[in-house]
Amino acid sequence: MLWLLCGPxxxxxxxxxxxxIKIPDGGAVDWTVHSAPQLLFRDVLDVIGQVLPxxxxxxxxxxxxxxxxxxxxxxxxxxAMLSYYYSTVMEQQVNGQLIEPLQIYxxxxxxxxxxxxxxxxxxxxxxxxxxxxxAVSDSLPSNSLKKSSAELKxxxxxxxxxxxxxxxxxxxGHGNGGTVYKAYHVPSGKILAVKVIPLDITLExxxxxxxxxxxxxxxxxxxxxxxxxxxxxxNRISLCTEFMDGGSLDVYRKIPEHVLGRIAVAVVxxxxxxxxxxxxxxxxxxxxxxxxxxxxxxxxxxxVSTQLVNSIAKTYVGTNxxxxxxxxxxxxxxIHSDVWSLGISFMELALGRxxxxxxQKNQGSLMPLQLLQCIVDEESPVLPAGEFSEPFVHxxxxxxxxxxxxxxxxxxxxxxxFIMQYNDGNxxxxxxxxxxxxxxxxxxxxxx
Ligand code: ATP
Ligand code: MG
Numbered sequence: 001m002l003w004l005l006c007g008p009x010x011x012x013x014x015x016x017x018x019x020x021i022k023i024p025d026g027g028a029v030d031w032t033v034h035s036a037p038q039l040l041f042r043d044v045l046d047v048i049g050q051v052l053p054x055x056x057x058x059x060x061x062x063x064x065x066x067x068x069x070x071x072x073x074x075x076x077x078x079x080a081m082l083s084y085y086y087s088t089v090m091e092q093q094v095n096g097q098l099i100e101p102l103q104i105y106x107x108x109x110x111x112x113x114x115x116x117x118x119x120x121x122x123x124x125x126x127x128x129x130x131x132x133x134x135a136v137s138d139s140l141p142s143n144s145l146k147k148s149s150a151e152l153k154x155x156x157x158x159x160x161x162x163x164x165x166x167x168x169x170x171x172x173g174h175g176n177g178g179t180v181y182k183a184y185h186v187p188s189g190k191i192l193a194v195k196v197i198p199l200d201i202t203l204e205x206x207x208x209x210x211x212x213x214x215x216x217x218x219x220x221x222x223x224x225x226x227x228x229x230x231x232x233x234x235n236r237i238s239l240c241t242e243f244m245d246g247g248s249l250d251v252y253r254k255i256p257e258h259v260l261g262r263i264a265v266a267v268v269x270x271x272x273x274x275x276x277x278x279x280x281x282x283x284x285x286x287x288x289x290x291x292x293x294x295x296x297x298x299x300x301x302x303x304v305s306t307q308l309v310n311s312i313a314k315t316y317v318g319t320n321x322x323x324x325x326x327x328x329x330x331x332x333x334x335i336h337s338d339v340w341s342l343g344i345s346f347m348e349l350a351l352g353r354x355x356x357x358x359x360q361k362n363q364g365s366l367m368p369l370q371l372l373q374c375i376v377d378e379e380s381p382v383l384p385a386g387e388f389s390e391p392f393v394h395x396x397x398x399x400x401x402x403x404x405x406x407x408x409x410x411x412x413x414x415x416x417x418f419i420m421q422y423n424d425g426n427x428x429x430x431x432x433x434x435x436x437x438x439x440x441x442x443x444x445x446x447x448x
Pocket of ligand 1: 179287
């Protein structure tokens with residue numbers, strides 16, 4: 001069919017499109033869209049959210065010619081649906097039939113509410129591609145819906161960041177939750193690290209995550225990664241942070257003690273800062289400690305958003321090998337658990353291997369729970385005294401006490417001889433070491 005080669009004609013696209021939102025109880029709501037070419041997946045979810053305010057909708061479906069349901073969860077899939085719909089419209093026109101509205105079926109997880117079911121008409125304004133907040137027409141029964149849509153927009157556009165201003169460059173790494181990109185922020189000329197996490201969650205949960213992330217704007221410490229903003233596009237959240245040109249510590253093998261000492265000072269200061277804000281890090285490990293060629297060391301990926309942590313955890317099953325024994329056993333989590341993770345991380349960085357030989361961390365740090373049982377059952381490993389200084393061995397031994405209460409409290413960490421010894425503000429040591437390591441890496445890997 002010629003149609004398939006050319007796509008919908010401009011004339012057809014410029015006509016109003018009627019989307020019939022089918023409701024699980026058998027009703028339907030017609031929504032007239034005047035600017036179909038600019039319609040975004042999020043616009044449709046917004047309107048579904050107003051039709052079914054109590055439902056948790058993250059996607060919708062339409063039926064193909066065989067009656068099979070096709071799921072739509074992105075702008076791309078929306079385009080495919082519209083393309084398919086216009087081809088059926090053309091056939092109806094050719095056959096002189098009545099044009100059927102485009103029927104969609106929200107995928108609701110909870111029973112929908114009964115509000116606004118009959119006779120609701122919602123229109124998108126012509127040319128309002130980025131303006132879904134103003135897409136709701138006067139025929140909506142309540143202005144409060146308009147307001148909540150605008151509010152949502154504001155929340156989702158938190159901070160100064162949005163997708164249009166970002167140019168993605170290299171992939172910096174993949175984690176359990178998502179992918180981190182090196183990116184260029186056009187308006188500011190800044191290089192960023194953008195972590196993109198796919199999340200199949202409702203708009204409600206998206207809102208909750210965005211408000212939980214608010215605290216990141218208030219974090220102001222040279223030992224914590226700078227946060228520039230976050231936004232949702234379709235079902236992905238992007239978190240924009242300061243780029244650290246030395247990357248994370250997990251890729252550096254066996255760090256010498258005099259360098260590690262300065263790194264430990266920064267990590268302890270970063271943790272103490274977070275704890276002072278009543279934030280537990282919850283994911284202390286070498287890949288969440290970042291360094292740069294200026295010799296700065298900063299913590300990232302701390303769990304400020306319970307909802308974000310929970311949503312990621314639903315997708316990625318496993319237990320973190322740096323978790324304290326009490327956490328592996330499912331007991332209560334506190335500052336002391338962060339202290340364990342600090343100890344085991346620095347032990348690994350000093351040895352150049354994970355301290356429990358029976359635990360092989362091949363890919364990432366998530367492991368089946370049974371494999372980590374030895375952390376609960378066995379005595380904690382100790383750094384070999386011959387190879388490391390007495391204060392360093394003592395520091396790690398204290399942090400890795402099996403009983404949480406026996407581990408150092410924040411003030412004891414700062415006052416520990418190992419930390420005091422290296423708390424000399426000498427960033428040069430770390431800086432020179434990072435530069436040398438990057439240089440070595442470049443020369444062994446050759447030009448990229
Ligand atoms: P997990 O998902 O279990 O936390 P992870 O920490 O290795 O594992 P990510 O947080 O997704 O995974 O990070 C992937 C990699 O991206 C990191 O290992 C690090 O090398 C790199 N990275 C992350 N943030 C930055 C940043 N701000 N600057 C430079 N590199 C970064
Ligand atoms: Mg990380």
